[in-house]
Amino acid sequence: MxxxxxxxxxxxxxxxxxxxxxxxxxxxxxxxxxxxxxxxxxxxxxxxxxxxxxxxxxxFTSVFEPFIGSSAISQVRTLPVSGDDTDGIAAVEVELIDGTRHWLVHDPDGSREVTVDGRVNVTGTFAIIRFDHEQNAVSMDGYGIQDIRDGSHPLLAGRHRRATLTGVVTERSDALEASATMVIQLDAPAGPVAEQDLVGRYVYVDDDGEPNAAFRIAAARGRGPGLELDVNTTFVREYLDADDPEAGYVYDVEPGRRVRIPAPAHWER
Structure with a gap:
């Protein structure tokens, strides 16, 4: 439908x-x-x-394929992952009918170096590596990638690499409104990252185990050694006391919590 x-x-x-x-x-x-x-x-x-x-x-690992008429996928399989710590890391191969293969690797931590199927070394949050009919890596798209190599061949280097921004929340909006703002003190200068380049990316705030505190950046401005970010939602989760609305709110974002803004990455042969 x-x-x-x-x-x-x-x-x-x-x-x-x-x-x-x-x-x-x-x-x-x-x-x-x-x-x-x-x-x-x-x-x-x-x-x-x-x-x-x-x-x-x-x-629970699954592959969803929407298609019209007939499927473009020949088969899917999980890929073995090795490293010092592989807990929670998933790797999947999707083989298409035309013989090309796509490897998808996801690490919710994003900082661990792992080897996928004894071939590709990945340090980052998410990567999709495409292989041609002869099993040569031809392109890669990723998110929060620190390093990725096909054997000894780097798939991301130099001008293609963009660092993940990290820092701490110092201020945040407290009103129950349709949009909100947070101020972040960065661990290191953002460098050449343009403020408009942050729009559309996601900022992830350490949460308390309840709703995932991930927000799409609607606007970004430099503010001293940090950033001021607007999002199109509220930081309010619920009332502090359901029987007393005047008591205030529980928030998904609080000052002092760690923040990261992963960067997209692309490589092609």
Whole structure:
């Protein structure tokens, strides 16, 4: 179903989910998305995966493919990851029908060096490496990449490298409004990064284990040794006391918390 009406006519639409994790139960259900967000459909199809047992440490890895008519994917598989610490890191190979392969690597920490399938060394948050029919690396796109090499060949160097910005929140908006501002003191000067280059990137704030404090940057301004960032949402999570609105709020962003702004990266042969 073309939920948002972006295609002409009535194409033969499909969404295929390939589950790469071992699970005991799979359930499909229709879920009702928030009614206060314009454009949401009446319902969305959900897949609920479940494992059972004791002392579980689960990671659910899947590949979703929307397509018209027939699938472009031949097969998918998980890739072995080695390193001093690989907890939570996922690596997947997607082989297309035309024989090309895409490797996708995700590390939520973003600072650990790992080796994927004994070949590619990655230090960063996310990378997708594309290989041609002869298994030569031909391009790479990533996010928060510190280093990436195909064997001894660097896939990101010199002018293609952009550093992740890190720092600490010193101020933030406290009003319950549709937009908010935070001020960050950077650990190191931002260097040649233009303020407009930050627009559209995401700022990640260390959270308290509740909602993920990740925000899309709507505007950025230099402020002394740091940055002032605008986002199109509120930092308010909930009332401090549901029975006393005057008591104030609980926030997803607080002064003193660490911040990082990963940079996008691109390389092609």
């Amino acid at each position: 073309d939920t948002y009406g972006v295609l002409d006519g009535e194409p033969d639409l499909h969404m295929r989910m390939r589950v790469l994790s071992d699970v005991e139960e799979v359930a499909l259900a229709d879920g009702i998305p928030p009614r206060n967000k314009p454009g949401n459909p009446e319902s969305l199809r959900y897949a609920l995966l479940r494992r059972t047992g004791e002392t579980l440490d689960s990671r």
